[in-house]
Amino acid sequence: MSDAGENPVSIVQIDPINFIATRWVNITKVDGVSPDSMAIFYNSTNHQYFVTVVSGTKDTLVGIDLMKQTIISRISNSDLPSFLCYDNKTNAFYGMQRFINKRGCRLIRLNPYNGTTDVLSDDFNDYEPSAGICYEGYYFTMIILNSEIQKILTFDLNNNGKLISNKLGKEYLCSLAFIPI
Numbered sequence: 048m049s050d051a052g053e054n055p056v057s058i059v060q061i062d063p064i065n066f067i068a069t070r071w072v073n074i075t076k077v078d079g080v081s082p083d084s085m086a087i088f089y090n091s092t093n094h095q096y097f098v099t100v101v102s103g104t105k106d107t108l109v110g111i112d113l114m115k116q117t118i119i120s121r122i123s124n125s126d127l128p129s130f131l132c133y134d135n136k137t138n139a140f141y142g143m144q145r146f147i148n149k150r151g152c153r154l155i156r157l158n159p160y161n162g163t164t165d166v167l168s169d170d171f172n173d174y175e176p177s178a179g180i181c182y183e184g185y186y187f188t189m190i191i192l193n194s195e196i197q198k199i200l201t202f203d204l205n206n207n208g209k210l211i212s213n214k215l216g217k218e219y220l221c222s223l224a225f226i227p228i
Contacts, residue, residue: 058096058111071116092138095119097159099131110159122162128155130179130188137204141167141186143176152176154186154208167208174198189216 059068089096096111106127110120128142129152140157144164152175154168171190177197179188186202197216203209 058098071113072111072118089133092135097133097140099127108157108159108162120160122159124162128157128164129176131157132179132181132186133159134181134184134186134204136184139204141179141181141202141204141208143179143188143190145176146170150175152190154188154202156208168202168210171198 057070058072060071061068094113096113097108098111099106099108106124108120108122108124108127108131109118111117112119128144131140131142133140140159142155142157143152144155144166145152149172151170151172153166153170156165156167158164174190174192177189177191179186181204184203184205186204186208188200188202189197190200191197199212199214199216200210201212203211
């Protein structure tokens, strides 16, 4: 939520019956963030809410304790992983880390409290991440080499991010079927 008032950027609770928003946590002081969130995650185990926001040239991951309505972590980094997501089954964050000085990427696990990362996959040299999502202990992503070669990867997060599928994107497209209704 953003307005010109005293707390211009805040996390809010919205009443689903009358849609009235109540300010919960002011995140204005988190390195001058804007409300253009890129990703939102909810850790139902610990009742924590994480939002990735753009702050100038840096992305900031803000952690909020919903029970205490306070900010619990701030990670400002110009190189947060792409397609960051939270997996409720493994209780961790994952994303594709782009290389800084060359084209390439790899899967990493991110600690949302201190910003440390663990590399989980081999390097995919010359590939750029294009999409990514966590679901029930798996991370699915598409990486792109060029306009002709794209791969769809599946990682088993329960098994320390083991790569279990590495197929060309066109293999999936060829297997799609359309059934008339």
